[in-house]
Amino acid sequence: MPLMSALGSITLNDGHLLPAIGFGTWRVTGDEATDEVRSALEAGYRLIDTAASYGNEEEVGRAVTGSGVPREEIVVTSKLRGADQGYDAALRGFERTLGALGLDRLDLYLIHWPLPARDLYVESWKALVRLREEGAVRSVGVSNFTAAHLDRLIDETGVTPAVNQIELHPGLVQEEMRAANAARGIVTESWGPLGRGKGLLDTPAVREVAAAHGVSPARAVLRWHHQLGVVPLPKSADPLRQRENLDIAGFTLSDEEMARLGSLPQRRLGGDPDTHEE
Numbered sequence: 001m002p003l004m005s006a007l008g009s010i011t012l013n014d015g016h017l018l019p020a021i022g023f024g025t026w027r028v029t030g031d032e033a034t035d036e037v038r039s040a041l042e043a044g045y046r047l048i049d050t051a052a053s054y055g056n057e058e059e060v061g062r063a064v065t066g067s068g069v070p071r072e073e074i075v076v077t078s079k080l081r082g083a084d085q086g087y088d089a090a091l092r093g094f095e096r097t098l099g100a101l102g103l104d105r106l107d108l109y110l111i112h113w114p115l116p117a118r119d120l121y122v123e124s125w126k127a128l129v130r131l132r133e134e135g136a137v138r139s140v141g142v143s144n145f146t147a148a149h150l151d152r153l154i155d156e157t158g159v160t161p162a163v164n165q166i167e168l169h170p171g172l173v174q175e176e177m178r179a180a181n182a183a184r185g186i187v188t189e190s191w192g193p194l195g196r197g198k199g200l201l202d203t204p205a206v207r208e209v210a211a212a213h214g215v216s217p218a219r220a221v222l223r224w225h226h227q228l229g230v231v232p233l234p235k236s237a238d239p240l241r242q243r244e245n246l247d248i249a250g251f252t253l254s255d256e257e258m259a260r261l262g263s264l265p266q267r268r269l270g271g272d273p274d275t276h277e278e
């Protein structure tokens with residue numbers, strides 16, 4: 001059985017399925033991006049995460065369409081960049097994204113950041129909802145939204161995002177945001193799930209929990225995400241690591257181990273949703 005199917009899928013609030021783990025593509029461009037996504041699809045990933053601002057949609061799309069994996073099995077995600085926020089601008093931004101990807105529809109489209117100082121995220125959301133209604137996008141969601149941003153979208157449009165993709169790892173456990181998403185029926189995706197190569201995997205707590213199960217630190221951390229009920233999007237350039245990161249079905253962390261990984265010092269590695277500007 002491919003490793004991916006061992007983990008299964010999560011049902012979104014719009015009835016569509018989301019694979020329980022995905023593959024990230026931030027900071028990889030050119031042929032490297034095509035190679036990485038191609039090997040990730042070979043390894044068994046069926047959820048691929050890109051964004052207009054990553055500058056790699058064309059290369060990611062090439063890997064998807066050339067993979068030989070049936071299109072309906074792959075959930076391709078992209079994100080609306082800040083420069084394209086606003087109703088008409090978002091519709092135009094989406095057309096560019098779809099054209100770059102070389103696809104005839106997108107599976108999941110997210111507003112990348114709320115950018116509250118610009119106050120365009122509600123208008124952008126209306127455009128995403130229209131794209132969903134027209135069938136150009138299967139599911140719509142957001143990224144880096146706080147509970148207040150979510151409530152404004154829901155109050156003003158009546159449409160709840162299917163997904164909120166947020167920074168989440170043992171160094172930023174996001175207990176309140178996970179609860180806020182869950183209370184609104186929104187699936188949480190974790191970006192930076194491995195701590196973005198900034199030392200998380202070398203901390204004694206992570207190393208010791210991993211050693212107790214005879215697995216690598218990355219597998220222990222990804223298992224932690226899975227047991228929290230969130231969908232991690234690890235990125236790796238290395239085909240062996242890509243496979244390793246999918247191999248998290250065969251062991252279970254105890255409540256104590258979950259708590260230990262969740263009690264590391266907390267700090268953001270990326271932007272603050274209330275102030276981040278793109």
Ligand SMILES: NC(=O)c1ccc[n+]([C@@H]2O[C@H](COP(=O)([O-])OP(=O)(O)OC[C@H]3O[C@@H](n4cnc5c(N)ncnc54)[C@H](OP(=O)(O)O)[C@@H]3O)[C@@H](O)[C@H]2O)c1
Nearest residue numbers: 024025026049191192193194195196197218234235236237
């Ligand atoms: N929505 C947003 O605002 C937002 C922001 C940031 C990221 N994202 C998405 O989330 C994805 C993941 O986040 P990220 O790429 O920032 O960080 P990440 O997945 O937490 O970490 C990636 C780093 O971990 C290393 N790594 C991967 N597997 C490993 C393993 N098994 N053992 C040791 N090291 C390993 C990678 O190195 P190698 O490549 O050398 O293996 C890379 O340096 C992104 O690619 C992107 O799709 C979204």
